[in-house]
Amino acid sequence: xxxxxxxxxxxxxxxxxxxxxxxxxxxxxxxxxxxxxxxxxxxxxxxxxxxxxxxxxxxxxxxxxxxxxxxxxxxxxxxxxxxxxxxxxxxxxxxxxxxxxxxxxxxxxxxxxxxxxxxxxxxxxxxxxxxxxxxxxxxxxxxxxxxxxxxxxxxxxxxxxxxxxxxxxxxxxxxxxxxxxxxxxxxxxxxxxxxxxxxxxxxxxxxxxxxxxxxxxxxxxxxxxxxxxxxxxxxxxxxxxxxxxxxxxxxxxxxxxxxxxxxxxxxxxxxxxxxxxxxxxxxxxxxxxxxxxxxxxxxxxxxxxxxxxxxxxxxxxxxxxxxxxxxxxxxxxxxxxxxxxxxxxxxxxxxxxxxxxxxxxxxxxxxxxxxxxxxxxxxxxxxxxxxxxxxxxxxxxxxxxxxxxxxxxxxxxxxxxxxxxxxxxxxxxxxxxxxxxxxxxxxxxxxxxxxxxxxxxxxxxxxxxxxxxxxxxxxxxxxxxxxxxxxxxxxxxxxxxxxxxxxxxxxxxxxxxxxxxxxxxxxxxxxxxxxxxxxxxxxxxxxxxxxxxxxxxxxxxxxxxxxxxxxxxxxxxxxx
Amino acid sequence: xxxxxxxxxxxxxxxxxxxxxxxxxxxxxxxxxxxxxxxxxxxxxxxxxxxxxxxxxxxxxxxxxxxxxxxxxxxxx
Numbered sequence: 001x002x003x004x005x006x007x008x009x010x011x012x013x014x015x016x017x018x019x020x021x022x023x024x025x026x027x028x029x030x031x032x033x034x035x036x037x038x039x040x041x042x043x044x045x046x047x048x049x050x051x052x053x054x055x056x057x058x059x060x061x062x063x064x065x066x067x068x069x070x071x072x073x074x075x076x077x078x079x080x081x082x083x084x085x086x087x088x089x090x091x092x093x094x095x096x097x098x099x100x101x102x103x104x105x106x107x108x109x110x111x112x113x114x115x116x117x118x119x120x121x122x123x124x125x126x127x128x129x130x131x132x133x134x135x136x137x138x139x140x141x142x143x144x145x146x147x148x149x150x151x152x153x154x155x156x157x158x159x160x161x162x163x164x165x166x167x168x169x170x171x172x173x174x175x176x177x178x179x180x181x182x183x184x185x186x187x188x189x190x191x192x193x194x195x196x197x198x199x200x201x202x203x204x205x206x207x208x209x210x211x212x213x214x215x216x217x218x219x220x221x222x223x224x225x226x227x228x229x230x231x232x233x234x235x236x237x238x239x240x241x242x243x244x245x246x247x248x249x250x251x252x253x254x255x256x257x258x259x260x261x262x263x264x265x266x267x268x269x270x271x272x273x274x275x276x277x278x279x280x281x282x283x284x285x286x287x288x289x290x291x292x293x294x295x296x297x298x299x300x301x302x303x304x305x306x307x308x309x310x311x312x313x314x315x316x317x318x319x320x321x322x323x324x325x326x327x328x329x330x331x332x333x334x335x336x337x338x339x340x341x342x343x344x345x346x347x348x349x350x351x352x353x354x355x356x357x358x359x360x361x362x363x364x365x366x367x368x369x370x371x372x373x374x375x376x377x378x379x380x381x382x383x384x385x386x387x388x389x390x391x392x393x394x395x396x397x398x399x400x401x402x403x404x405x406x407x408x409x410x411x412x413x414x415x416x417x418x419x420x421x422x423x424x425x426x427x428x429x430x431x432x433x434x435x436x437x438x439x440x441x442x443x444x445x446x447x448x449x450x451x452x453x454x455x456x457x458x459x460x461x462x463x464x465x466x467x468x469x470x471x472x473x474x475x476x477x478x479x480x481x482x483x484x485x486x487x488x489x490x491x492x493x494x495x496x497x498x499x500x501x502x503x504x505x506x507x508x509x510x511x512x513x514x515x516x517x518x519x520x521x522x523x524x525x526x527x528x529x530x531x532x533x534x535x536x537x538x539x540x541x542x543x544x545x546x547x548x549x550x551x552x553x554x555x556x557x558x559x560x561x562x563x564x565x566x567x568x569x570x571x572x573x574x575x576x
Numbered sequence: 577x578x579x580x581x582x583x584x585x586x587x588x589x590x591x592x593x594x595x596x597x598x599x600x601x602x603x604x605x606x607x608x609x610x611x612x613x614x615x616x617x618x619x620x621x622x623x624x625x626x627x628x629x630x631x632x633x634x635x636x637x638x639x640x641x642x643x644x645x646x647x648x649x650x651x652x653x
Contacts, residue, residue, distance in 0.1 A: 060605070060608035060609050061604070061607075061608035063604050063608070065601060065604070065605050093635060094634070094635040094636055095635075096610070096634045096635065097609065097610045097633070097634055097635070097636055100608055100610070101608075173604075173607045173608075173612065174612060174613070174614075177607075177610075177612055177615075202637070203620065206620055206621050206630045206637060206639070207620070207621045208621060208622075208623050208624060208627075211621075317639070320639065321623065321627075321628050321630060321639045322623075324623070324627055324628045324639075324641060325623065325625055325626070325627045325628075328641075333641055334628065334639070334641075422641075423640070423641025423642070423643045423644040424628050424639055424640065424641035424644070425605060425609070425638070425639075425640055425641065425644055426638070426639050427609065427636050427637065427638055427639075428630065428636075428637040428638065428639055430637075
């Protein structure tokens with residue numbers, strides 16, 4: 001009797017896509033090893049029965065070497081073998097390497113069903129596999145599938161019940177590879193083909209010169225598209241919505257409320273020369289939705305569109321090779337670029353994905369650097385939106401400062417922290433071209449996630465801060481921090497409220513700076529401080545979860561020190 | 577027969593793995609990714625300044641840090 005189904009396989013074989021197919025639960029899938037770092041659970045209905053399905057992080061063998069793998073393997077081993085079935089998912093285009101884990105699972109006495117995924121790709125690549133013969137040789141059911149289109153999933157579900165433990169003798173690793181060699185020779189036939197353009201591009205991206213050239217082009221084009229798409233959404237959709245439709249409604253509400261008073265202050269905020277100004281009024285119904293929907297959301301959409309595309313094509317691990325050298329100086333290795341890139345979207349998934357790194361030391365360095373030096377999309381959108389008015393020079397300056405902090409702090413942490421950092425050891429996936437529907441779905445779930453996370457915090461945050469400001473409850477805090485803010489950073493003491501709300505969300509915090517009429521220099525310092533000083537509440541929680549209290553305190557001390565040093569340096573030495 | 581490390585192997589050159597002169601964990605990890613004594617692999621590229629090395633093993637392309645690559649001893653005829 002099967003009570004649980006585990007999905008297990010090498011990294012990047014499409015476990016998460018199979019999982020979504022089986023359970024209907026959407027999980028983020030990408031074309032690089034280590035997309036899934038957490039365990040996801042869902043349910044599969046077979047007739048009247050509901051069976052729990054567990055999506056595990058990818059692993060090459062049953063001996064784990066990273067935290068993500070450890071999670072997968074320990075959970076599987078703890079569960080009684082006669083009650084749990086293992087769907088072992090294989091990349092059919094890479095049968096040989098994938099079979100290592102399969103044989104280990106069968107030897108270990110697990111109830112295994114083999115799922116040869118990415119079956120459609122085998123024909124393009126001139127690979128022919130005799131599935132029936134493979135089933136005979138392995139002694140467990142083998143089903144070919146293409147999870148992105150859903151082909152074979154039904155058959156897979158039907159045959160899950162056939163699984164039962166059929167343990168074989170445990171082989172040594174060498175003997176297992178010999179056995180695999182024999183199996184592959186029997187079941188797999190390769191037809192010779194000429195190199196395709198795809199393969200030429202795959203090879204070019206792992207060579208130093210052509211790889212560097214490609215990365216420059218790709219990063220530049222990506223950046224251009226993010227800006228172009230973002231601006232398009234702002235100008236054609238969100239700004240017209242807010243100014244032409246929403247504003248007249250609010251103006252009437254404002255008049256109905258008598259244009260002043262407590263409720264007006266909360267909902268509409270201050271009128272700027274007699275009118276509502278979405279950027280400066282600071283009301284729950286004015287500035288709060290405008291920041292989130294018209295200034296931030298368009299860039300969240302365009303950023304995740306490009307990121308998802310690059311993820312699914314399989315380009316990101318190639319950046320890891322190019323940056324390995326640099327990241328080694330920071331105590332990390334090339335693959336840390338994945339958490340960093342995710343961190344540019346939102347620090348939370350970025351820090352979660354540091355689990356692809358092997359040691360606690362690396363994870364601490366990477367998490368700290370991400371929460372200090374990697375601004376998330378909402379923050380970046382606001383930096384562009386406000387500081388951009390003073391010219392691109394200032395925006396570029398913020399990035400330059402953050403980048404310098406990343407490098408300097410990384411080098412220092414690498415010197416100071418005991419231990420060493422492991423070496424890069426990753427698989428570079430082939431390029432794949434996901435169906436647009438899959439890409440669209442992923443984008444949809446990411447944006448939905450953003451809205452669910454951001455909208456309530458923004459609305460409640462602005463509400464809370466408006467109440468505090470109205471009753472002058474922040475004056476006490478302002479009084480304490482004023483000497484630091486004014487003396488060291490050269491900011492007006494009203495900026496304290498913005499820095500406080502930065503603990504909730506960085507984008508609103510930048511928005512709070514808008515009515516203060518700061519000079520370019522002051523705004524520059526304020527947004528830089530917001531980026532580095534303190535993580536927002538969501539990042540704070542995930543840091544606590546991932547690093548533990550002791551390391552979290554260390555990370556926060558580092559942030560405060562860096563914030564004070566950089567803020568005063570910018571104020572006194574660099575920008576004069 | 578000549579022995580050399582994966583670092584010294586030339587780009588686009590094929591050779592057999594002779595041994596992995598590292599600890600048990602590294603050997604395990606390499607083994608599970610398909611790099612084991614007797615396996616033929618092809619070096620694809622090598623990045624300057626002690627950068628990573630990429631190799632083709634069967635159907636997969638792997639990227640190895642410089643330190644790891646130095647520990648993989650190859651033999652060529």
